[in-house]
Amino acid sequence: MTTTDIASAPVGGGYDRLLARRERRFASALLAPAFVALTATTTFPLLYLVWTSAHRVDLAMPFTNGYVGLENYAVLLADDRFWSSLLVSLVYTGSTVVLQVVIGLALALLVMDMKRGQGWFRLIAILPVVLSPAVVGMIWRTFMLAPEFGIIDFLAINAGLGSQNWLGEPKLAMLSVIAIHTWQWTPFAFMVLLASLASLPDDIYEAARLDRASAWQRFYRITLPLLRPAIVMVIIMRTMVALTAFAAIFTVTAGGPGTATEILNLYAYRKSFTELSFGYGSALAVALLIVTVLISGVLFALRRAK
């Protein structure tokens, strides 16, 4: 078959095109199964979600089900609880991402200068990341934050702050879930930034010393700009995950007290699976999707800019 193909191919430059076409066809054949699987498991459910959000699907009152167009979205825009959960989501995401980057970078800079034990530090640091967020939530709720017996509360009592209701008081509950997320995911930022730091050449720091740059100037003028791509990447990845966080908050506060820690994701879950209002729940999920896409779009644009 090969010989006849080549024999029938046009002379001069034609072979290139023929080979390229054949290669493309083969590549498509290899990609097809993965493509089909991905479409079936991601694209289709997504489209179905959008479809559902244009319907009234209420298992508590099935007789009212049917197509309602944009009615769910109109309700959503007037829903105070939607706006408050969106705000909680943004505060949660913004603060956890900033904390992860700042603490992760500080740790990476410290560990870079460690002469010994770097390997151990990395190993221990990575542990929280490999835990399931639900497990992390349970650990914090019981061992760390439980009144009187939890480590954090014990420390607070010993520090003279007195026993606090860490998960029962709205502001403290928000602080707690932010702390838990930061605790679990800072190692990720730390590892990425440490790897990026390690790849920076030593000689430019020596050149900077001879150019009379102080330690702070070396950090601000050289390290930070060179780490920028890694930092932006960490921010993008962690933002997308924080916006759609679920398990840790669900196991620790379940969105409470009241709606103090109810992020948009949790609200959509409650609407869908507690109140069994799937249509409205889907609309909330689509709203979360739009917010996530918008924010990551802005972040990616910032990444490309310069």
Place this chain on the structure above:
Amino acid sequence: MSGRGQVSFRNIARTYGNFAALKGVDFDIREGEFFALLGPSGSGKSTTLRILAGLDAPTAGQVLIDGQDVTAVDARDRDIAMVFQSYALYPHMTVAQNIAFPLEMSGHSKAEIGPAVHDAARKVKIEHLLDRKPGQLSGGQQQRVALARAIVRKAKLFLLDEPLSNLDAKLRLETRAELKKLQRALGVTAVYVTHDQEEAMTLADRMAVFMGGEIQQIGTPAEVFAKPNSIDIAGFIGNPPMNLIPARYVDGDVTIGGHRLKTDSTLTGERDVVVGLRPGALRAASDGVPARVDLIEDLGDTAILDLDCAGTLLRMRVSDIEIPNEGDTIKVTARPQDVHLFDPATKARL
């Protein structure tokens, strides 16, 4: 401006674990001098430069710059500019920002920096590249940026760590000549590390030859070439290096391959020696030592002959008009003043 850029090393040693990189070196560099640190890799020359720059601390000894002990002074405060072998340009800054960086760090105003950057760029002919990033430049251009960054600030000392080793041969020759002119024009003290003896010979006013963590000889290139003071230096300096032949010395004469060769040595008595003969110092003579031509390396204007002289390999440089044929037997000799004698045990010059 008097006394700017004098350097003294006082018994500087540096060990890394069990490895002694420097075993106590002493030297002085005069103001305005172009001083080369020459030696094979691992000989301690780069360590010496890094200690001078303050990037590495000596295990023992003292570094003095302009009479002041700077051994414990940080690199930032030594007022030294350096060109790195890797150039060490800041990859995220443009060429102009790279050159401006040392001036910004020492607190110059914007009004001073602009003209200074242009002036430095003009001196190394990269004015047209000021808006580029290092990644967009060729190796030769990057090297010039590194030079401009080093000369923009009028530092006391100008250090160069194998600055030409990453350039191709033609560019290396051009840049070498420019470097010498630049250093003369600036009148600054320059310390130049290289493993290339040709670079050291052509550039340096004086040079220190490093071997195994020690300085074997300090002198002008001509002195070191004319009177290498050890077998190691004799075998390192010159291209091709000096022929080194074990021989027997009797009252001013040496015997090689059964033939006597006159020396200008006044030593009396009889002893074993190593005779050193520069390939260029060998000449054909009817009363010379017979040698068979094994191989001819024709370099165009000259040729290097590999001679078999009673089982000993001798290399000889001849001009293109005297090239014999391979397999011919020619007779070679050397003038008495061109015969170097070394002690085979101590390796020192006799």
